[in-house]
Amino acid sequence: MAKKVMVQTVINNDDTTFVCETRQTLLEVLRDELGMTGTKEGCGNGNCGACNVMLDGVLVNSCLVLAVEAEGRTVTTIEGVAEAEGLHPIQQAFLEHAALQCGICTPGFIISSKALLEQNPNPSEHDVRLWLAGNLCRCTGYDKIVRAVLDVASAGQAKAGA
Amino acid sequence: MAVTEKAMHATNGHTSPPASKPADGYTIIGSRPVRPDGVDKVTGRAIYGADVRLQGLLYGKVLRSPHAHARILSIDTSKAEALPGVKAVVTGADLPTAADKVEDLGESAINLKYLSANILAHDKALYHGHAIAAVAAVDSHTAEEAIGFIEVKYEVLPPVMTVDDAMADNAPILLDGLRTDEMGEMGSKPTNLAKHFRHQQGDLAAGFAAAEVVVERTFRTETVHQGYIEPHTGTAQYNTDGQVTIWASTQGTFAVRNQTSEILRIPVSQIKVIPTEIGGGFGGKINVYLEPVAVLLSKKAGGKPVKLVMSRTEVLQATGPTSGSNIRIKIGADANGKITAAHAELYYEAGAFPGSPVGAAANVVLAPYAIDNLQVDGYDIVVNRPRSAAYRAPGGTNAAYATESVLNEIAEKLGIDQAHIRLINGAKQGDRRPDGVQHTEPIGLLETVQAIAESDHYNTPLTGKYQGRGIACGYWNNWGGKSSATAVLNADGTVSLNEASTDIGGSRASIAMQFAEAVGIGYEQVKPRVGDTDSVAYNDVTGGSRTTFSTGMAAHNMGVEMLSQMKERLADVWEVDAVEYADGEFSGGDNHISFQEAAALIYKTGEPLMVSSTVFPRSFGPGFSTQLADVEVDPETGKVTILRYTIAQDVGRAIHPSYVEGQMQGGVVQGIGWALNEEYIYNEKGQLLNGSLLDYRMPTALDLPMIETILVEVPYPGHPYGVRGVGEVNIVPPAGAIANAVANAIGSRMFELPMSPARVLEAMKE
Structure with missing residues (x-):
């Protein structure tokens, strides 16, 4: 048994302390130690984006981050996206646009889309496709995902202009 | 020259979701409600295979x-067993001797001996990544360390990687007991050719003699993978009373139960399979890989549950793929473009064990066209690659790629428009498939060609030197299969609908919608649930484009039956002869009550009301799709960009149009990957070199334009709502359509998939 380390973080606005081995990834700790299985593993080496989370507001592949690197930092996972009053607009748009089929890539896409709209509230179709190129979906052909994200952006623009 | 952002057909700013309104004559069907499992899947609450958490869970590695x-x-496991934290180690020696008999336990038949040998190798390793042994330990890192301590001694044999390798004189033999089934006659010599079969119609020689133009070409397609984003998992508990529970991410819980039962020689009554949500399958989650191994490990570990999860590399090395193939097509046509004869030879690589999809391919290869004189020869060949699994219209993409390429060459030689030659030859009701099966009901092939010919896309000219346009058609048989379901009327007027078709893309919704339509209640009043193998009768896999068709048919039947029983019960309560039901209201005598009030009254006045339906439709409507691709080729790099893509598909009746469009778009994009990027790359030792999602490159959002869809509805008369399966036929035409577009763009034709940049550059030099 490897020696364990205590790590203090803030996950989805909650102070969270966990104990892990230094070889464990953030993804593994979220899923296996903390029971937060909403974040998915599709490849384990940063190619598919299913494990996307935000670390101090930056989009990362949690399979490429060691859990000990989360010390003193804030993490946002799919479990923290919905708002108290209901689904986040991106989640709602994914449902209304049929932007998921099997749903395994969906948490990663939602986190990634949220990160995009936070830094570019009015993306073009090309911007969306470029940003989401790090997230693989095998079911949808991306059409409805791209439309969902553009819809949220244009609704956000309408609100901002109102 | 890079293709500019503007050249790709982009959205015109319209991004709000399409209006959700029912089709003419319906109250629910044709609308676009949110799926019942939707909220769980956008919030991370849905439990997939790897998300199963149990007390005392052990983690396995293979x-x-x-x-x-x-x-x-030899295999020496002693050092692994001695590692602290290791609870069990198993090898092929732990498997019971499998029967030497062929059974269909999922979507295709396989010899049980081979099924068993694929789970854990018996005496030979037959592909890079073949499972040899497995370990269960207290955590995944310990399990991973432990497999490093297992010592295996191999005698390395020369690999047999392709059709040509396998069929060569003196080729090394993979399976000692294999003999060729030569059109029904069993051969006597060891071989790698498992089967040769033939379909014939008319007079081939006379047909070719009558042709003005004959084109004969040979094609090669590479092995590709389904590419589902969720790796295979399997969790099992072998209880001390002999009861086995399996948590599976699978297309068919009963398929898992049957295969596990046969491999481990445990009666099905002792196995319960609980479905988790499934992260994509496309045919690749029908065969079991891990579940029986998890059962064996759990038994050895004293009944503790064991979870196995594959890495992505394991998924690519050892599961899935569909066959690489060599295909020769010869087609003759008269001066008007009418096909006079066609001969197809299909050589499919089955992987390590017999059972490539060449049988299905032989039905697809010439099926869109009415051809009087034809011959199809199919060959099923074993090679040192993973055992092939079903992949969306199995075998169809390879076959249609070859046919559609040759058909366009004929059209070019005769100066006929590529849509027109398909209208001239297109199959219609009464015509026969290559194997002789007649289309006795209406089919929609010609309607899909017409829809493409009339589309804005087809009537918008290309604008660049290196741009090209291609059309291709495709056919898929679809399937009926067995479905079972129950429906419980609740006192509040809702209905609990229990079924067993695992939901990969919204089938809970499409099934609930058909029930709601039959009963005349709101979609939200129906609560569908996918149950385990103990909760309903036998149910076939979610595959063959059958779920919305067959399980939907069961839902419809239950709706009709529930109304009938409700009327009887109300007639008793009201003491009237007959009760009518219209517009959501029951009436009899002076009584008029809503469905909801009726449910409450029935609950109060008598026994609870539950109905069930089991179906096995023997006939089902085939699917046809015609597709149009515009591409642009970069002459410096050879990279092909899809500029615009339109699909027309006969969907029978779209229950939930958004989910139907999604099937069409998803299938096409898998086909685009197959055509342009995806292939298994092996070294000379037969080791897979591109076992990651960086190197096995599937399309990303950036590689694609929007995918335009035209839903053609030629209702299938054998289904209460006219449904045809929609999941698979969409992947049949893409490689052909893109090959035709690339040929049009660069002025020379390629005969190999994928049309990767290096190959395109090579073709441009010719």
């Missing part, structure tokens, strides 16, 4: 062969 072809001389 040791895999580094060799493509090797005899296993």
Whole structure:
């Protein structure tokens, strides 16, 4: 048994302390130690984006981050996206646009889309496709995902202009 | 020259979701409600295979062969067993002797001996990544360490990687007991050719003699993978009373139960399979890989549950793929473009065990066209690659790629428009498939060609020197299969609908919608649930484009039956002869009550009301799709960009149009990957070199334009709502359509998939 380390973080606005081995990834700790299985593993080496989370507001592949690197930092996972009053607009748009089929890539896409709209509230179709190129979906052909994200952006623009 | 952002057909700013309104004559069907499992899937609450958490759970790892072809001389597990934290180690020696008989336990038949040998190698490793042994330990890191301590001695044998390798004189033999089934006659010599079969119609020689133009070409397609984003998992508990529970991410819980039962020789009554949500399958989650191994490990570990999860590399090395193939097509046509004769030879690589999809391919290869004189020869060949699994219209993409390429060459030689030659030859009701099966009901092939010919896309000219346009058609048989379901009327007027078709893309919704339509209640009043193998009767896999068709048919039947029983019960309560039901209201005598009030009254006045339906439709409507691709080729790099893509597909009746469009778009994009990027790359030792999602490159959002869809509805009369399966036929035409577009763009034709940049550059030099 490897020696364990205590790590203090803030996950989805909650102070969270966990104990892990230094070889464990953030993804593994979220899923296996903390029971937060909403974040998915599709490849384990940063190619598919299913494990996307935000670390101090930056989009990362949690399979490429060691859990000990989360010390003193804030993490946002799919479990923290919905708002108290209901689904986040991106989640709602994914449902209304049929932007998921099997749903395994969906948490990663939602986190990634949220990160995009936070830094570019009015993306073009090309911007969306470029940003989401790090997230693989095998079911949808991306059409409805791209439309969902553009819809949220244009609704956000309408609100901002109102 | 890079293709500019503007050249790709982009959205015109319209991004709000399409209006959700029912089709003419319906109250629910044709609308676009949110799926019942939707909220769980956008919030991360849905439980998939790897998300199963149990008390005392052990984690497993599989040791895999580094060799493509090797005899296993010995396996020493003692050092692994001695590692602290290791609870169980199993090898092929722990498997009971499998029966030497062929059974269909999922979507295709396989010899049980081979099924067993694929789970854990018996005496030979037959592909790079073949499972050799497995370990269960207290955590995944310990399990991973432990498999490193297992010592295997191999006698390495020369690998047999392709059709040509396998069919060569003196080729090394993979399976000692294999003999060729030569059109029904069993051969006597050891061989790698498992089967040769033939379909014939008319007079081939006379047909070719009558042709003005004959084109004969040979094509090669590479092995590709389904590419589902969720790796295979399997969790099992072998209880001390002999009861086995399996948590599976699968297309068919009963398929898992049957295969596990046969491999481990445990009666089905002792196995319960609980479905988790499934992260994509496309045919690749029908065969079991891990579940029986998890059962064996759990038994050895004293009944503790064991979870196995594959890495992405394991998924690519050892599961899935669909066959690489060599295909020769010869087609003759008269001066008007009418096909006079066609001959197709299909050589499909089955992987390590017999059972490539060449049988289905033989039905697809010439099926869109009415051809009086034809011959199709199919060959099923074993090679040192993973055992092939079903992949969306199995075998169809390879076959249609070859046919559609040759058909366009004929059209070019005769100066006929590529849509027109398909209208001239297109199959219609009464015509026969290559194997002789007649289309006795209406089919929609010609309607899909017409829809493409009339589309804005087809009537918008290309604008660049290196741009090209291609059309291709495709056929898929679809399937009926067995479905079972129950429906419980609740006192509040809702209905609990219990079924067993695992939901990969919204089938809970499409099934609930058909029930709601039959009963005349709101979609939200129906609560569908996918149950385990103990909760309903036998149910076939979610595959063959059958779920919305067959399980939907069961839902419809239950709706009709529930109304009938409700009327009887109300007639008793009201003491009237007959009760009518219209517009959501029951009436009899002076009584008029809503469905909801009726449910409450029935609950109060008598026994609870539950109905069930089991179906096995023997006939089902085939699917046809015609597709149009515009591409642009970069003459410096050879990279092909899809500029615009339109699909027309006969969907029978779209229950939920958004989900139907999604099937069409998803299938096409898999086909685009197959056509342009995806292939298994092996070294000379037969080791897979591109076992990651960086190197096995599937399309990303950036590689694609929007995918335009035209839903053609030629209702299938054998289904209460006219449904045809929609999941698979969409992947049949893309490689052909893109090959035709690339040929049009660069002025020379390619005969190999994928049309990767290096190959395109080579073709442009010719």
